[in-house]
Amino acid sequence: MIDTEILLDKDASSAGSTKLKIIKKLTLIRMFGYNLATIEKEFSELDYDELKNFTLELGDKVIKNTLISSGSIDQYKEARAQFTSLISNLHQFFLVVFSAQLLQFYTIISDEDFFPQASFLEFQQFLSKNAYKFGELSNNLLFTEYQLIKIYNNLIQFTENSHQLEDFLKNAAGKIHLTNIKNISKQLTIIKDFLNKSIIEEPDNFFLHYLLFACSYTFAKLFELQFIIQEKIVTDKELHDLIDKQEYCLKMAKSALESIEDLNQFYTQRNKEPIKGLEFCLGQSLFHNFPQKDLAEIKNHLLELLVEHTQ
Structure with a gap:
């Protein structure tokens, strides 16, 4: 509706x-x-x-x-x-x-109840309340991008407040944050599965590969936050598992960027326009939501993060 x-x-x-x-x-x-x-x-x-x-x-x-x-x-x-x-x-x-x-x-x-500054958990509650108006959203690429941006920004806020995390598990606010993080993990998995399936069906869609990059990069940020929260309460093996998961996600993000590079070359060589999926950028650059707008800069940033993991 x-x-x-x-x-x-x-x-x-x-x-x-x-x-x-x-x-x-x-x-x-x-x-x-x-x-x-x-x-x-x-x-x-x-x-x-x-x-x-x-x-x-x-x-x-x-x-x-x-x-x-x-x-x-x-x-x-x-x-x-x-x-x-x-x-x-x-x-x-x-x-x-x-x-x-x-x-x-x-x-x-x-919508009159939409609040741009809402947390991801609050945004989910808003969607649930108004589901009869919005309909099925799982295959909407603009909505998927919006979710990923909101999730990533929430994770950044949590990470920046990491100095307060010693009491994270002991108070009501911390429990709300943990609920938010669990919901984020669940939603990222749903998004990742949707994107992997969609890319099989549309391997030449620029925007799908960009979303997969954003999803993988956000997943890496989630594992970084989980490491910070759990560093003092879990075993060394569990911590190493989190590090390995973060590294895997960074590699998946790098792979998505390489797919974008390959597609860019494909479209350039064949002089094909319009490039499939770019309409979802609404006239802006593919990476307009990131601090680095250039693909090469983002790829170098990922390589630096991967080098840090090997040291």
């Missing part, structure tokens, strides 16, 4: 009627699992121009929300221009899939 009020003008204009029609079609297609036959039935050639306009408008709202709110007007203009170019050249099937996921994601971040 989609809350259409956040997307439609209050008057009963023809534009509002067109949007409502598109929203209903996209919601139906998403519920049927992006079935090609359903897409062909619901969208005629004439509908695609309307769908592009709807997608551009919706994408513009999300880009504004993320960039102008941080004061980056020039970045917003650049991202909007790039996003417009990507959507204008997107294959019809991929346009429908992306539009449906963008609509679902926008419904979440526009």
Whole structure:
């Protein structure tokens, strides 16, 4: 189910009627699992121009929300221009899939109960409370990215407060944090399994490999935090197991970056555009959510972390 009020003008204009029609079609297609036959039935050639306009408008709202709110007007203009170019050249099937996921994601971040600063645990509670509005989210790539970013930021906060962790297991606040960490571990496993399956089905999708990198890197951060928490209360063998798990995740993150490099070379050599999956970046760079925006810089950072593990 989609809350259409956040997307439609209050008057009963023809534009509002067109949007409502598109929203209903996209919601139906998403519920049927992006079935090609359903897409062909619901969208005629004439509908695609309307769908592009709807997608551009919706994408513009999300880009504004993320960039102008941080004061980056020039970045917003650049991202909007790039996003417009990507959507204008997107294959019809991929346009429908992306539009449906963008609509679902926008419904979440526009909800009156949505709180951007919420912890991951609070965010899960928000999703559970409003599940009847949002529908099944497990295969939404924009939602998956948002979850990974929120999880990683939570883990960073926990790690930065590691000087307080001696009493971590002794008080109510610590128990809440532990519950959060357990939920994070469970959700990361679900995301990892989903991404591995999706990459088998779409090995040429840039965004999927980026998400797998982000998931693996976040998993490594989780094991680092678990090491800090458990260093004084578990055996040396258990600590070494955590170190090995972190190293494995860093290697998986490095492998995902190498897959992105291979795909970049593949698309460049064949001069193929648009690059599959880049529409999910909303006109921004693939690594716009990371301190290092350049793939080479991120790869060097991973190599440094792996070297530390061997010392």
